[in-house]
Amino acid sequence: IYYLLPLILAASSLAAFEVSRRAEGLMRLATNVARWISMFAPQLFSFLTFVAGVVLLFSGATPAENDRLEWIKEFLLLPVIEISHFIGSIVGLGLLLLARGLQRRVDGAYVLSLALLGVGIVVSLLKGFDYEEALILMLMLMLLLPSRSYFYRKSSLFARSLSPAWIVAIAVVLGCSLWLTMFSFKHIEYGKELWWQFEIFGDAPRSLRAGAGAIGVAMVLAMWRLLRPTSPEPTLPRREELDRVSPIVKGCSSSVAHLALLGDKEWLFSENGRAFVMYGIAGRSWAAMGDPVGLKEEWKELLWQFHELSDRHGGWTVFYQVDAENLPLYLDIVLSLLKLGEEARVPLTEFSLEGHANKPFRHWHRKPESEGCSFEVVAASEVARLLPRLREISDVWVEYKNTREKRFSLGYFHEPYLLRTPMALVWKDGKIIAFANIWATDDHEELSIDLMRHLPDAPAGVMDYMFIELMLYGRQQGYHWFNLGIAPLSGLDNRIAAPFWNQLGTFIFRHGEHFYNFQGLRQYKEKFRPVWTPRYLASPGGVAVLRILTDIATMIAGTDPKARQA
Incomplete structure (x- = not known):
C-alpha cells in the first residue's frame, strides 16, 4: 500500500493535469466526432432498417422449424400464428419504405420505425419462435431508441416520392422474396386450394399469403402515388411577388440576400414563409445562391425541401458561396464541400482616414x-428620375469593357431592381459620372454594393474614392461591416497532402491571369485591410463538380439558352 497508493495518486494527478492542459483540443475533437456521427448516423440507421425489412420478408418466405412449431402450438391458437406470419411480411415492407425516411431524417419515420421494429419482434416470436430474428430486431431497436436527436425534420412521410434507386432496391427485395418462396417450396404442387389451407405445419400457403400481401400493399401504395397530383414546376417570381421577399431580405444580416430582388431566380419558401432559397437551373444543376435567407430556425427543413425538389427532377443540389459557419447544415444533406475563395469584409468601426497607416x-x-468630384447617397424613392442618366453610363461602360451583363451571383442593369435600393453617386461638373446601387441590411450588420459603373473618362481612382466614401458613410450610419465581395480561388491550401481541387485552384490563381485577374482582384481588395472569410460550394462530389461549375459559370455569364428573365 505504501508504494501502490502513491503511484495511483500520482498517475491520477498526471492524467488530470494532461486532460486539463489539452481540454480545448479534446473538446474540439469531441465536437468533430459528434459532427461526424451526426452526418453518418441517419445513413447507418437507414441501412439497418432496410436490412431489418429484408430479414422479415425473407423469414416469411421460408419454412419455420417444425420442432418449434410443435412446441408453440401448445400455447398459441392457429389464427395467431397465421396472422403473425402475414403481419411480419407487411412490417418488413414497411421497414423498407421507412428506411428512406430515416435517411432524410424525418421524425415520423423514426417513430414508426421504432413501432414496426417492436411489432416485428413480437410477430417473430409468435409465428414460429424465431428468437434469432427477434434478437436481431431487438438490437436494431436498442441502437435506434437513443438516437432521437438525429431525426428532427417535421415533414410528411408521403410528401416526397421514392427515388428510382430506392424503388429498384425495394422491387429487387420483393422479387427475391418471391423467388425464395418458390425455391423453398419447389416440391409443393401449387393450386387454387393451396391459398386456403390453414394448418400448423402449412408453411407453403402461409408464405404465399404473406408474400402476396406484401406485394399487394406495395402495388396499392404505388398506385396511390401515381394518382396523386404532380408537384408544380418551379417558376420565376412575378414582379408583384417581390414585395413578399423584400421584408425578409431587408431583415437578413447578409447583404447578398438582395440578389433575390433581381427576380431572375426561382424561390422556394419554407412552410411558414419566413425563409426562402433563391436558385437557378442550368443543365442538371439546381444551384442556390448563397445560404437560405430569413429565419435561421427554418433553414434545416428548407434545405431538405430544396434537396428533395432537385432530386425529384433528376437534378444536382448545389449551394454556391455558402458561409463556413453553416457547413454542418450541408453535411447533413450529404453534400460535399469545396472552397471557392475568400470574401473580404472591412470592419467599419476601425475604418478611418486618420493616422499614418491610413495615409493611402x-x-x-x-x-x-481635387478634380471636382463629389459624393452623394440618394434614397431608393429618388432613383427613378436618375435612371436615364444611369442607363447611359451603364451602356457606355458595358461597351467600353467589351463585356455583357452578368447574372445569378451578380446584379445587372434591371430598372425594377435598381428602384428598390439606394444609390451611391459620384458627380463632376454637375453630371453623374459613376454610380453603384447599395445593399444595406436593416439591422446595420452589413453594407455593400452590387452594380458599379463609371464613364471611361472619369478621373483615375474614382472607384477607390467611391469605396472610401461608402465606408465612411457606413460607419457614420452605424453599420458594422462593408462587404467587398469574394476573391475567387484565393486562400486555398496548396500543401502536398491538400485535395486535388485546392492544388488546381491554387495553380489557376497563380498562373491564370490571362483568363481572369485573380491575384489582381485579391490585391485590390487587400489594400482596404479587410477580414477574409472562406466561402464554399456545397454539392455532390466526384466528377459531377466539373459539370456543376460549368453550369454555374453559364448562369453567371447569362449564356444559358433556357435562361428566363423576370
Whole structure:
C-alpha cells in the first residue's frame, strides 16, 4: 500500500493535469466526432432498417422449424400464428419504405420505425419462435431508441416520392422474396386450394399469403402515388411577388440576400414563409445562391425541401458561396464541400482616414475631390428620375469593357431592381459620372454594393474614392461591416497532402491571369485591410463538380439558352 497508493495518486494527478492542459483540443475533437456521427448516423440507421425489412420478408418466405412449431402450438391458437406470419411480411415492407425516411431524417419515420421494429419482434416470436430474428430486431431497436436527436425534420412521410434507386432496391427485395418462396417450396404442387389451407405445419400457403400481401400493399401504395397530383414546376417570381421577399431580405444580416430582388431566380419558401432559397437551373444543376435567407430556425427543413425538389427532377443540389459557419447544415444533406475563395469584409468601426497607416486612404480620397468630384447617397424613392442618366453610363461602360451583363451571383442593369435600393453617386461638373446601387441590411450588420459603373473618362481612382466614401458613410450610419465581395480561388491550401481541387485552384490563381485577374482582384481588395472569410460550394462530389461549375459559370455569364428573365 505504501508504494501502490502513491503511484495511483500520482498517475491520477498526471492524467488530470494532461486532460486539463489539452481540454480545448479534446473538446474540439469531441465536437468533430459528434459532427461526424451526426452526418453518418441517419445513413447507418437507414441501412439497418432496410436490412431489418429484408430479414422479415425473407423469414416469411421460408419454412419455420417444425420442432418449434410443435412446441408453440401448445400455447398459441392457429389464427395467431397465421396472422403473425402475414403481419411480419407487411412490417418488413414497411421497414423498407421507412428506411428512406430515416435517411432524410424525418421524425415520423423514426417513430414508426421504432413501432414496426417492436411489432416485428413480437410477430417473430409468435409465428414460429424465431428468437434469432427477434434478437436481431431487438438490437436494431436498442441502437435506434437513443438516437432521437438525429431525426428532427417535421415533414410528411408521403410528401416526397421514392427515388428510382430506392424503388429498384425495394422491387429487387420483393422479387427475391418471391423467388425464395418458390425455391423453398419447389416440391409443393401449387393450386387454387393451396391459398386456403390453414394448418400448423402449412408453411407453403402461409408464405404465399404473406408474400402476396406484401406485394399487394406495395402495388396499392404505388398506385396511390401515381394518382396523386404532380408537384408544380418551379417558376420565376412575378414582379408583384417581390414585395413578399423584400421584408425578409431587408431583415437578413447578409447583404447578398438582395440578389433575390433581381427576380431572375426561382424561390422556394419554407412552410411558414419566413425563409426562402433563391436558385437557378442550368443543365442538371439546381444551384442556390448563397445560404437560405430569413429565419435561421427554418433553414434545416428548407434545405431538405430544396434537396428533395432537385432530386425529384433528376437534378444536382448545389449551394454556391455558402458561409463556413453553416457547413454542418450541408453535411447533413450529404453534400460535399469545396472552397471557392475568400470574401473580404472591412470592419467599419476601425475604418478611418486618420493616422499614418491610413495615409493611402487620404490620398485616394482627396485626389478625385481635387478634380471636382463629389459624393452623394440618394434614397431608393429618388432613383427613378436618375435612371436615364444611369442607363447611359451603364451602356457606355458595358461597351467600353467589351463585356455583357452578368447574372445569378451578380446584379445587372434591371430598372425594377435598381428602384428598390439606394444609390451611391459620384458627380463632376454637375453630371453623374459613376454610380453603384447599395445593399444595406436593416439591422446595420452589413453594407455593400452590387452594380458599379463609371464613364471611361472619369478621373483615375474614382472607384477607390467611391469605396472610401461608402465606408465612411457606413460607419457614420452605424453599420458594422462593408462587404467587398469574394476573391475567387484565393486562400486555398496548396500543401502536398491538400485535395486535388485546392492544388488546381491554387495553380489557376497563380498562373491564370490571362483568363481572369485573380491575384489582381485579391490585391485590390487587400489594400482596404479587410477580414477574409472562406466561402464554399456545397454539392455532390466526384466528377459531377466539373459539370456543376460549368453550369454555374453559364448562369453567371447569362449564356444559358433556357435562361428566363423576370
